Amino acid sequence: MTPPAGTVPVAVVAFAQTVHRRRTDELSEAEMLMPVLHEVLAATGLRTGDIGFTCSGSSDYLAGRAFSFTLALDGVGAWPPISESHVETDGAWAFYEAWVKLLTGETDTALVYAYGTSSAGELRDVLSRQLDPYYTAPLWPDSVALAALQARALIDAGHTTGPALAAIAARSRADAAANPYAQLRGAVAHGDPVVHPLHTGDCPPVGDGAAALILAAGDRARELCARPAWITGADHRTEAHALGVRDLTDSPSTRLAAERAGVFERPLDLAELHAPFTSQEVVLRRALDLDTRVRVNPSGGALAANPVMAAGLVRIGEAAAAIHRGEAGRALAHATSGPCLQQNLVTVLEGET
Amino acid sequence: MTTAPGAPGASPLTAPLTVEFPFTRSLGPVQSAFLTGLRERIVLGVRASGAGILVPPVEYDPATAAELRELVQVGTSGTVTTWAWNSRPRPHQPLASPFAWVLVRLDGADTALLHVLDAPGPEAVRTGMRVRIRWAAERDGAITDIACFEPDDSPPAAPRTVRAHHGTFDNPVTGIVTPARLDYTHTPGRAQTRYLQALGGRRITGERCPSCDKVYVPPRGACPTCGVATAGQVEVGPRGTVTTFCIVNIKARNLDIEVPYVYAHIALDGADLPLHGRIGGIPYDEVRMGLRVEPVWTDGSRHPDHYRPTGEPDADYDTYRELL
Ligand SMILES: [Zn+2]
Numbered sequence: 099m100t101p102p103a104g105t106v107p108v109a110v111v112a113f114a115q116t117v118h119r120r121r122t123d124e125l126s127e128a129e130m131l132m133p134v135l136h137e138v139l140a141a142t143g144l145r146t147g148d149i150g151f152t153c154s155g156s157s158d159y160l161a162g163r164a165f166s167f168t169l170a171l172d173g174v175g176a177w178p179p180i181s182e183s184h185v186e187t188d189g190a191w192a193f194y195e196a197w198v199k200l201l202t203g204e205t206d207t208a209l210v211y212a213y214g215t216s217s218a219g220e221l222r223d224v225l226s227r228q229l230d231p232y233y234t235a236p237l238w239p240d241s242v243a244l245a246a247l248q249a250r251a252l253i254d255a256g257h258t259t260g261p262a263l264a265a266i267a268a269r270s271r272a273d274a275a276a277n278p279y280a281q282l283r284g285a286v287a288h289g290d291p292v293v294h295p296l297h298t299g300d301c302p303p304v305g306d307g308a309a310a311l312i313l314a315a316g317d318r319a320r321e322l323c324a325r326p327a328w329i330t331g332a333d334h335r336t337e338a339h340a341l342g343v344r345d346l347t348d349s350p351s352t353r354l355a356a357e358r359a360g361v362f363e364r365p366l367d368l369a370e371l372h373a374p375f376t377s378q379e380v381v382l383r384r385a386l387d388l389d390t391r392v393r394v395n396p397s398g399g400a401l402a403a404n405p406v407m408a409a410g411l412v413r414i415g416e417a418a419a420a421i422h423r424g425e426a427g428r429a430l431a432h433a434t435s436g437p438c439l440q441q442n443l444v445t446v447l448e449g450e451t
Numbered sequence: 452m453t454t455a456p457g458a459p460g461a462s463p464l465t466a467p468l469t470v471e472f473p474f475t476r477s478l479g480p481v482q483s484a485f486l487t488g489l490r491e492r493i494v495l496g497v498r499a500s501g502a503g504i505l506v507p508p509v510e511y512d513p514a515t516a517a518e519l520r521e522l523v524q525v526g527t528s529g530t531v532t533t534w535a536w537n538s539r540p541r542p543h544q545p546l547a548s549p550f551a552w553v554l555v556r557l558d559g560a561d562t563a564l565l566h567v568l569d570a571p572g573p574e575a576v577r578t579g580m581r582v583r584i585r586w587a588a589e590r591d592g593a594i595t596d597i598a599c600f601e602p603d604d605s606p607p608a609a610p611r612t613v614r615a616h617h618g619t620f621d622n623p624v625t626g627i628v629t630p631a632r633l634d635y636t637h638t639p640g641r642a643q644t645r646y647l648q649a650l651g652g653r654r655i656t657g658e659r660c661p662s663c664d665k666v667y668v669p670p671r672g673a674c675p676t677c678g679v680a681t682a683g684q685v686e687v688g689p690r691g692t693v694t695t696f697c698i699v700n701i702k703a704r705n706l707d708i709e710v711p712y713v714y715a716h717i718a719l720d721g722a723d724l725p726l727h728g729r730i731g732g733i734p735y736d737e738v739r740m741g742l743r744v745e746p747v748w749t750d751g752s753r754h755p756d757h758y759r760p761t762g763e764p765d766a767d768y769d770t771y772r773e774l775l
Contacts, residue, residue, distance in 0.1 A: 104488065123463040126640025128648035129672040132680055146678050162470045172671055175678025218468075219635040223541060231474045232482055233507045233594050234565055238543040243552045246535030247565075254533065254578045293552070294536035294573055338513035342554050342563030346533065377692045 100331040100360050101201055106316040107327030108200045109430040110447065112141040113415035113422075118281040118307035118403035121217040127156075127166060127175035127308075131213055134310040135173055138209070142322040146175040148204025149312075153196045154181045155212035156407045159224050170213065181205070188212065189309065189411030190372075190433030190443050193212035194332055196313050197445075203370050207322075213308035214407035221304050221406065229437065230339055242301055242375075244437040246293040248346040249377035251339040253295060255347045258380045260295055264288045266301040266376040267401060272397025281305045281403045292322040307405030310414045327418035327429075327447040331359035341438060349385040352432065356386055359444045361430055362404030366392045366446075368420055368429040370413035374400040378439055382432060387445075392430075396420075410434065414445060421449040462646045468637040474629040477561075481510045483625055484522055484618035489596035492586055495616055496525045496560050503561030504613060507594075522618040526558030528583040528603050536573035543632075545599055551576045555600055559613040568600045575602065592624030642672035645684060650754050655746070657722050659683040663725035688719035691758070692766040693742040694774050695725075698735055713738045717758055718774045725774050734761030741765035 101107060114137035122130055139145060152174060156167050167184045176182065185191045189212020196208035216224075216253040222240035252258045267288060274280035281303045287299030312322070319326040335351035335358075337344055351435045355360065369392050379394070388394060395401075397416045400409045410433025417429035426449070433443040478486065481497055485508050488495045497508030498521040506525050511518060534553045539554035540546060545567045553576075554563035569585065570576050583603035590596035639647065642658055646669045649656040657682035658670035665674065666685050674681050696715035702708075713735050716725035731740050731747065743763040 123465065123638040124641055124644075125638075126643065126672050129640050129642065129680070132673055132678070135678065159633070162468050162633060162637070172673040172675040173678055175674070175676060177676040218637065219633055222543075223543075224633055227631055227633065231476055232478070232486070232627065235474070235631075235752075236594050236629050237545055237566065238541065239552060239565060240541055240544075243535055243537060247533050247552055247554060250578070278610060291536070291538065294538070296535070338561070340505075340507070340509065340513070341565055342453055342507075342532075343513050417484040 099333055099358055101329075103202045106203065106327050106401070107319075108197055108313055108315045109319040109323065109328045110311050110414065110418035111314045111319050111323035111326050112138040112181045112312040112393060113309070113419045114138045114141070114307040115279050115408075115412055115415060116307045117279050118305050118405050120281065120305050122215060122306040123217070127161070127170040127213055127215065129310050130215070131163065131170055131211060131310070134308050135209070135211060135289040137222050138310045138312045142267065142314075144207065144312065144322070146180070149207050149209045150181065151171040151196055152180055152197045152207040152220065153184070153192040153199075153208065153210050155185045155187055155192040155411065157186055157285050159227060160221075160406060161215045161218040174209070188407050188409065188433050190414055191334065191435075193311070193313075193411055193414055193445075194334060194443060197329055197332055197384050200313055200315045206318040208313040209310065210313065210411065211310035212408040212411040214405045215306040216304050216406050217306050233340070241437065242296060243293045244341065245250050245375040245377065246296045247341070248381070248438045249295050249300070249375065251346040252377050252380055257347055257384065258377065263300050263376040263380070264297070266379050270395055274402030277397050277402060279403060283398070283402060296375060296377070300376040302400045302404035302442070303402070305403065305405060307403060307408055309405070309408045309415055311411070311415050311418065323422065325422055325424060325449050327421035327449060330446045330447035330448050331361070332443070333358035334441065336436075336441040339436075339440065344365045344438070346438055349383065349442060350441050352382060352385040352439065352444060355444040356430070356443055359446050361386065361444060361446055364428060366428050366430050368393045368396070368417060368426040370399065370417045370429065370431045371395055372395065372400055372413045372433045374404050374409070376401065378434070381439060386430070388434075410443065414447075417447050423449055424449070455702070463638050463641075464647055465639050468635040469632065470635065471630070471632040474631055475626065476629070477626045479510050480618070481508050481519065481522070483623050484620070486592040486594070486596075486627065487620045487624045490590045490592045490624065491609035491620060492527070493616075494525050494527055494557055495522050495618060496613070497522055502685070504559060505562045506557050506560035507564055522616045523559070523613040524616040525560045525613055528581060529555040531568070531576070531578055531580045531582055532556050533578060534568065534576050536576065545595065550599065553582065553600060555582055566597055566600055570602060593627060600602065600618070601683065640672055642670040642681065646670055647753070649684075653748055654686055655688045655719060657685050657687045659685050665772045666721060667724050668719060668722040669724050675724035685721060687721040688746065690743060690745045690761055691717045691722070692771050693730065693740055693744060694771050695720050695740060696730065696738055715758070716773050717744060723774070728755060729757040730759070731757040739765070741768065741771070
């Protein structure tokens with residue numbers, strides 16, 4: 099949706115992320131989160147007690163611990179009691195909840211954070227437990243296998259080729275060379291097939307990381323940030339969970355979310371796409387009608403760092419940070435969840451000229 | 452919990468952690484008919500308003516959410532709509548030797564079913580190839596009653612019309628149990644590692660918040676009030692005060708403790724947060740708030756087995772009222 103008439107505009111005013119790494123064995127989730135929480139608070143001069151609403155995204159399945167998000171709250175400083183919520187998915191959806199909360203006018207600041215420790219388990223198997231338990235989960239199809247089915251469908255349909263996918267991987271990792279937070283940077287071998295037609299280079303790194311951002315409304319945003327990244331629209335849509343019902347070469351949910359968020363009203367400078375697999379960038383570029391004038395994933399995207407449950411929020415943060423720095427005027431950020439781009443969230447961020 | 456190999460003291464603690472549970476689900480009429488049909492070597496689909504015949508069938512139309520009940524029988528051969536070659540099967544997957552993941556549109560169906568294809572290699576697989584079901588020898592009403600698909604070299608089937616099916620069977624399957632098992636390596640983080648290493652030496656340590664000065668036991672690395680790292684280690688106890696307690700009357704599985712017993716919050720001397728532990732060495736109905744206790748370590752144990760009375764006079768209420 100675009101903000102209803104009469105609501106005060108809301109902006110991203112600060113963003114921070116961890117250096118994403120293969121393992122963070124020495125850290126608890128609260129210990130991993132604290133530096134990024136302190137960083138966004140310091141950037142705005144706010145203290146925990148000043149924040150009107152806090153919302154987080156994570157999944158207990160990643161570390162195999164029930165209610166782990168309640169322990170992570172220790173890193174926020176949740177006493178005296180705060181207004182708090184949690185989504186059991188990527189933090190991009192926590193961002194959406196916080197945006198809606200601010201649009202209601204109930205508060206004028208929100209803290210959003212997300213984290214994931216994929217290193218604790220076998221991520222490919224862990225993600226298979228989100229599939230339907232009747233027809234799909236008993237077969238244990240892993241996340242790379244499902245993405246590979248989508249990649250094959252795209253190749254068969256003539257939308258891409260193996261070399262074109264390799265070029266997406268190479269461009270992403272080359273761009274990530276300038277991103278100090280990325281896990282995979284510079285030249286990365288395309289490697290052997292993992293699940294053919296996807297090679298190791300087509301797949302995201304497995305790793306741990308966290309991200310946080312602060313939202314503020316109206317004049318509060320202008321006080322806290324020299325060039326706020328105003329949210330001019332955000333929307334999320336989902337598709338049928340049965341893979342065999344969907345056209346895997348297309349993402350109608352992304353397109354619809356983009357329409358409702360106002361993406362197509364004016365040209366974009368930048369798009370941060372949450373495409374963990376090279377083939378998914380092909381689907382998203384088609385769904386979003388991105389032409390060559392739009393810079394896609396200068397951060398390297400999820401192919402360079404994919405902290406599951408935080409990678410979508412990182413896309414929003416990277417797009418906002420590009421506006422904060424004056425490097426982009428109008429940016430799109432996309433986040434996904436579920437197999438083969440099942441659920442998609444699109445937001446548009448704009449700087450004042 | 453064991454110390455990982457490496458430099459002493461520098462390595463984080465790690466321990467294997469297995470999460471295992473049976474996913475027990477009841478089936479609605481459509482899913483019940485489909486899975487029971489598989490047991491009888493029959494594949495059923497459901498007719499949807501717009502999308503034609505859905506196989507596997509669902510109870511609600513993906514486009515309109517209208518309830519779907521009109522079952523039809525489709526073929527046991529079909530066409531591969533997309534595939535991916537899996538050269539290294541993972542644990543629990545249907546075949547142990549390399550195979551293809553496939554989406555198969557069965558004859559008569561308009562949507563595709565996810566399963567696996569037994570084929571000698573990726574060169575033997577292509578989109579559009581004909582495949583047929585290989586049934587599992589023992590079938591009990593699950594998607595795995597289809598052992599896998601196999602190439603079907605027989606001539607393409609004549610166009611077939613789907614037949615309506617009543618969907619009723621003797622002894623229908625009404626529920627499934629999908630076991631889930633995930634293996635993790637648990638790492639507790641810096642603060643809990645320091646705590647556990649101290650426990651190994653029979654010392655109980657908390658960590659002090661640099662901002663509010665409170666001492667947390669066991670420490671989790673952050674002060675939940677201030678949201679800052681707790682780093683300064685403080686030895687607490689070993690004696691402490693019972694702040695509150697309950698009497699447990701239900702025997703826990705795999706726990707060799709006679710009921711009733713007392714489980715209590717214990718504020719160790721010098722700590723600003725009570726931890727919990729079992730109280731022993733005193734009849735359960737004589738435990739009280741303010742009781743002074745100390746830990747009892749048993750041989751080979753890495754943490755106190757229980758706490759017992761010290762014999763000191765009870766603590767004044769005012770000394771622990773803030774910790775309730
Ligand atoms: Zn404190």
